[in-house]
Amino acid sequence: MTDAAPRAAEPVLAIEGLSISYRTRAGAIPAVVDFDLAIAAGESVALVGESGCGKSTVANAIMRYMGRNGSITGGEMRFKGRDMLAMGEAELRSLRGAEIAMVYQEPFAALNPSMTIGRQLMEVPMIHEGVSERQAYERAARMLEDVRLADTERLMSSYPHQLSGGQQQRIVIAMALLANPSLLLLDEPTTALDVTVEAGIVELIGEIKRKFGTAILFISHNLGLVHEVCDRVCVMYSGDVVETGAVADVFTHMRHPYTRGLFGCIPLPMAGRDERPLTAIPGQLPLPHERPHGCNFGPRCPWFAAGTCDAGEVPMIAAGIDGAAGHRARCLRLDAVGEAPPLVPEAAEEAEAVPAPEGDIVLDVVGMQKYYPVHDRSIAALIAGRSVRWVKANEALDFDARRGQTVAIVGESGCGKSTFAKVLMGLETATDGAIIFEGDDIAESAVTDRSKAQIAALQMIFQNPNETLNPSQSVGSQIARVIRKFGVETDRAKILQRVHDLLDLVKLPRDFAKRMPRQLSGGQKQRIGIARAFAGNPSMVIADEPVSALDVSVQAAVTQLLADIQREHDTTLIVISHDLALVRYLADRVVVMYLGQIMEQGRVEDVFAPPYHPYTEALLSAVPVADPQIEKTKIVLEGAVPSPLDPPKGCPFATRCQHKLGAICDAKRPPVHMRADGHRIACHIPLGELEQMEPVFRRAKA
Amino acid sequence: MNEHRPPDRESAEPIKPPPAIVVTARNIILGLWGALRLLRESTVAMIGAGLVGFWVLVAIFAPWLAPYDPNAQVLPFATPFTEHPEGGTFWLGADHLGRDILSRVIWGSRTVLFYAPVATACAFAVGITMGLFAGYKRGWIDDVLSRISDIILSFPILVLYVVIITTFGASGLNIVLAVIFASAPGIMRIVRGLVLDLRNRDYVAAAQTRGESTLRIMFVEILPNARGPLIVDACLRLGYTIITIGVLGFLGLGLPPPDPDWGGMVNQTRSMATFAPHMTIFPVIAISSLVLGFNLLADGIREISLND
C-alpha cells in the first residue's frame, strides 16, 4: 500500500484486511470485508459509495465506536504505528478527540442542545491537555476565527439551536480541530446543508488541509464532492472496496463496472438529457446476508461471465492506465470491460438543443403572493405595535408553463419553492395575484373548493419515499383509491386492470399491488408515488424533490422513468428541486428563486449559460462536479439567507451578492431584463455587462 | 404490528372481492392468530398474554368453574382447605360471612373484566375522536378541547372519582361514566400528539390534494397509523382501570354488594386481616396478577414494535 502514499514513510493510519460484522437476530452479518487503506499525513482520501456499502461502518471502526452489535472480526489497524485493535479504553480515549477527530453529518444533532457552544469547545483542550479555563476559552475563540466564524464572543455563549446549519457545522469542525489531530474523519459533513453553504465548508476543508496538514478521511456518497475535496478515492460496494486510486485517475479512467455505473447515474450540470442520457444500474444492492458467490456486483454487471466472476473471491487487480500508480480495481475482466468513454461526450457542447415543447399555456402564474402572519408575543413587539408580522414566502411570482413542458423551480431551502407548491395544490391559498390553470384562476381556491376535474388534473409527487405511501394500506388499494375518487373507472375489475396498467407503467411487477409499503424499497415506493400521481390522468404534475432522498443509482432510474412517463403522456411537469444537475437533466425551463422572488427564468440552456443572474452564477459554481476535465468558477457566498420576516428592501440578494453594485442594490428593486425565448434576469447590472460573464463550467485545457 | 390491525375494508376491497362478512370473520381469526404469532417474539408479552388469557377464561367460564354459590353463607372464617359441609373443600377458605373465597374470586373476575374493558373502550372512543379533531383541525377546536382536558387532568384522579361517585352515587354505569370522564382527556392528549406528527406526512398531503374529506383523512389515513402506541396505551389503561375499580371497591365506593368484586372483598375483610389474612390476600393476588398481565403485555408489545 505504501506506493500510494509517497510523501511519508509511515502512514498516519494503516488498515489491512479489516473485517467488521454485525450481530443480528439472523446471525452475524459481515458489513465490511477485507478492507485496506493507508492515509499519509496531509493526504485526503475519500470513501465513496451508496448507502449500505459500509463506508460509515469503516469510520466508526476507526474510532473504535461500534455500538453493542458491531465487532471487528479480523485485520489490522495501526495509527502512527500503534496497534489500535489492542488498545484499551484509556488509551483509546487519549486518541479520540486528540489524535483522531470526527465531524458528523447532522451538525445540529451532534451538539449538546443544553450546553453553550463555548463550553463544548473548551472541553476538548481541557480534557486532553488539562489547560485552564482561560486558556481553553482563548484557544476555542481563536479556533472559531480559524474556521471563519465572526463574532466569536457571542457565538461562545450561544446554544446550538440559535445558529444556522452552516455555523453549526463550522463549530463541529472547530471542535474537531481544537486538539490539533493528525487524522480528521468527515462523515458526509455537508449532506444536511444547502449547496452554497456546502461550497463554503468545502473551501474550509481545503484550507484546513493546507494550514494544519491534517490527514483527512472523507466519507460521502457524492462523487462531485469527492473530486473537489480529495486526492485519493476508494469506491465501495456492498462491503468491499471495488476500485481505488488517485481521484484524477479514477474519475477519468474508471475501470470497475460499478464505478462506471455510478458515473452513468449522476446527472452533470453541463449536459442535459439529450446530450448525456443517464443509464441506471439494473438490479438492487444485495442484502448483506444474500451476497452472491464470487463478485458482489455480478448480478448487476453487464460484463458478468459465468465461471469467471462467480468462481470465488475477487482480488484487487492493478488497473492503472498510462502507468498510474495505485489505481486498482476488484474485477477479473478488466480487459473485457475496457476503458470508459469521457463523461461528457465532446460532441455534446456543439449539439443543437432540442427545442422545448411549445404547446398551449397550461399554467400561468401572475403576480402571485403568499404571506404568512407571525404572531410575536414578546413585550417589545407589543410596545412597538408590531405583534403581527408577515413572512413573505412568495413575492410577485410571474411565470408560465406549457403543455408537455418540464419547468423546474430551483432555490435553496427557505426560498419559497415549497410554499408555491402548496398554493398550487390548494393546501394554502394565495394572498394576492392569480394562478390560471387551464383557464380557471385557482389562486384563492383551497383544494376543498376545487372541482373534481380540477383536482384530478393537478397531482403531486412527494419527496420522502417513506412518507409518501400510507403504511397501513396496501399499495394497490392506494392507487385504486385515486382511480375511484376521480371516477376514472368505477367497475371493480376495470379498476384492478388500471392498477395493473399503472404498475406496468412504472415498471414494477403486478403483484406489488398486494404488498404493503414497508415491503418496498425507497425507489419502489417512489415509483408507486409516481403511479399514484398519474392514476387520474392529470394534465399537470408537481414533483417536490422527487429523487433527493434516494441513492444515486436509484435516482437515475426514477429520474429516467419520470421523464419518460411525462413525455409519453404529454404532461406538464413542475419539478421543485435544489439539485441543479438534476434540473439541467430534466427541465425545459428553469425558474430560479431566492427569498420568495424570482431571480432568473428561461430555457434551461439559457439559464445555465451566460448571461447569468449573480445568484444563478453562485448556485452553479457551488455544484460539485465529478469531472476532472471540467474547470469551474469558484464563488463562495458570504453570510446567510436573510429572514423572510424582513427581507432586504432592494434586491433580495443584495446582502450576499458577489457582484453587488452598491447603494442602488440595497435601495431599489432591480429591473427585469428581457431576452429572447422568455429569458428574464432581475438585476441592476446592465444586460450588456452580464453578457460578458464567463461560463461557470469550462473544459479544462489539456 | 401489521397482522393484527383491524380488518380494513378499504384495503381489502379492490383486490379480493369475496362477501364482506366472510372476510371480516376470517380476518378477525387470522388477525388474532397473527397477533399471537407476533407476541412469540417477546417472552414478556407471552407471560402477560398468558395471565390475561387465564383470567379471561376464568371470567367466561365462571359458572362452571366456581365450586359454590359465591353469595351462599356457610362457614364463617373457614381457613383454606377446610371441608365444605355439603362435600368438597373451601380451597381458599371462607370469609367472615362464610362465603367460599375461591368462588367469589372467580365470580369477581367477571365483574372487573366486564366493567374495565367496557369503560376503557368507551373512553378510547371518546378520547380518540377528541384527539383526532384537536390534532388535525387545530385552531379553536384544539384550544377548547385541550383546555377542557387540562382542567379535568388537573384533578388528582382519585379525588375526581370520589367527587363524581359521591354526587351521582355508586353504580356500574356511574363507574363507567366516571372512567370515561377521567381517562378520555389523557387519551386525547396522546392521540393529539400522534396526530400532530402524522398529519405532516406526505401521504396525508396526498389525500388532501385529492380532495378527501376531513373525516376520511382522520379515520382512514391517520388513525390506523397511530395504532401501535394506542394499543400499548390501551393495555396500560386497562390495567389502570382495573386498579381504579378495585380501589373504588376498596374505599367502599364501588359496586353495591353483595355481588363479589375484588376491591370490595378486601374492604369488607381487611379489619380482620390480623387474624384471618386469607380473606384479603387472595383477592389482592387476583387483582395484582391481572393488572400485571396487562402491564407485561403492554411492555412486550412496545418492545416488539420497536424491533420492527
Next chain:
Amino acid sequence: MLIFLARRTGYMVLTMLVVSILLFVLLEVNGEAVAVKVLGPYTTVEQRNLWLEANGYFRPVYVRYFEWLGNMLTGDFGESIRFRAPVADVLWPRLANTAILGGVTFAVMIPLALMMGILAGMKEGSKLDRSLSVTAIITTSIPEFASAVLLTFLFVFWLSWLPGTSGMTDGFRPVELILPVTVLVLYGFGYIARMTRASMVEVMQTPYIRTAILKGMPYRQVIMRHALRNALIAPFTVIMLQINWLLSGVIVVEFFFAYKGFGALLLEASLNQDIFLIQACAMVAVFVAVTTQTIADIGYTYLNPRIRFA
C-alpha cells in the same frame, strides 16, 4: 419570559375558577340534600324549606356562587356537617399530616427512582436494566391497597415487626410511617424510574453523546456533564406531576392505615355526604395539583434552553 409567567399564572387562575364552578354546581345546587343532611332525615318539607330560606338557598345561583367563592378565598370553607366544626379547623391539621407523609415519601422515592432509572438507562439492555424494568412493572401492577395488605401480612401479621395502623394515637411515632411510605413508594417509584430510564436511553443514543465520547472524554464525565442534564428534563416534569398522583395515593393509604390525613378526611366526608368538607378538600387538592403543574411547566421551560432562548 415575563409574559410567559403571566400567561401560565393566568391559566392557573382560570383552571381554578372552572374547577370551583364545577364543584359548586356538582355538590351544592342540590340544596335539598344538604338540608336533609343537616336537619336529619325525619324532617318535614316545610322545615327544610325554612332552613334553606334562612341559609339563602333561594337566591339566584350566581349570587350564591360568588358568595361561596368569596368565602373560600378568605379561608372560610363553611361548617362541616360531620365534625360539627368549621371546615378550616378540621382541614389544616389533616393537611399538615399529609404533607409529612408526602414529604417523606418523596424524599425516599425520588432519589431511589432517579438513581435506578439513570443506572438502567446508561446501558440499555444490560442485566441491571432488564431486572429494573421487570421490578418496576411488577410494583406498578400491585395497587396500593393490595401491597398494603401484603406488607401488613408480612410485617405485622407474620413477623410482627411493625405496627399495622398509623393512627398516631400515642403521639407522633415515625415507625408508624414506615408502612404507608413503603406502600406509596412501591407503587410510585416504578413510573418515575421507567420515565427516567426511557429519557436516559434516548439521550444516550443521540449523536451529541457520541460527539462527547469521541472527544475522548471519560465515560463518567460524559454521563455527568452531557447526558444527565438533558436526560433529567423530562423526568422533572413527571416528578412534579407525581404530586398529583400522590394526592390520590394518600386517600387509599391513609384509609388503610387509619392515618389522620387529608385523604382519609376526604373519604370520610364523601362517605358522609359532608358537602362543604368535600368541596374544601377538592379545592385544596386541585389547587396543589394545578400549582405544581404550573411550576413543572415553568421549570421545564427554564431547564430547556431550546425553549428559553427561542
